[in-house]
Amino acid sequence: MYRIVFLLFNSCCMLMACSDTKSPQLPYYNEADFTPIFVKNKKEIADKISHQIANFAFLNQDSTLITEKNIEGKIHVANFIFTSCGSICPTMTRNMKIVSDSLKNEKSLSFLSYSVTPWIDKPSVLKKFKEKNQIQNKNWHFLTGSKSSIYQLARQSYFAEEDLGFSKDSTEFLHTEHFILVDKNKRIRGIYNGTLTLEMQQLIQDIRTLSENEKF
Structure with missing residues (x-):
């Protein structure tokens, strides 16, 4: 429920930011409750x-090791899926492809x-999944590895779940x-419902805003 409240509040903040400046500044998110923080300078x-x-x-998917160095100085969008998912994951992948394309x-x-x-989605499985979805973007990586490491990263770094991530284990x-x-300095700048095509338009706009305005 707090995510719904957040999304409504975030939309209002964006509108106010747009009305105040010609070039809106996206907020930062420092905590798992996604309270937006607006800052003006490096200090x-x-x-x-x-x-x-x-x-x-x-x-x-190509058995290439991907680390934080691969996204150094880059904006990135993260999500969490599994290839055998028959509910929201296909929709999420289609919507992410809208943004990618x-x-x-x-x-x-x-x-x-x-x-x-x-433990199921080995590189070869992910490669087939990427091909099946006709994803050609070389900068879109489908990642696999230690379950505990992925789950810890999802919950404690990306704050990915409805419930506060720190309360769960792997x-x-x-x-x-x-x-x-996530911006070029690996700080969270937005959260979006990946099942809603309409929110992809907001995500695209926010990525463009980061690309144009990010100077830090």
Whole structure:
């Protein structure tokens, strides 16, 4: 429920930001409750924004090791899926593809789709999944590896679930519809419902805003 409240509040904040400036500044998100924080300069960022996506290392669909170094200096969008999912994951993948295709010329943009059933989704399975969905973006990585590492990253770095991530451990199954927008300094700047096509338009707009305005 708090996510719904957040999305409504976030929309209002965006509208106010747009009305105040010609070039809106996206908020930062420092906590799992996604309270937006607006800052104006580098000093405020250093003082108020402590949370960043933690370091990681996972294999992608080509059995290539992908780490935080691959997204260094890049905006990225993350989500959490599994290839055998018959409910929300196909919709999420189609919607992520809308964003990917719309921004195919953005060289400093990556997409990270982490498998929440990594014991099933080996690189070869993820490769077939990417091909099946006709995804050609070389900067869209489908990632697999240690279950506990993926779940910890999802809950403690990306704040990916409805319930506060810190209250769960890796034994509890992770399933979330959220897309998380992360800036070039690995700070969270937006959350979106990946099952809603309409929200993809907002995500596209926010990525463009980051690309144009991010100077830190």
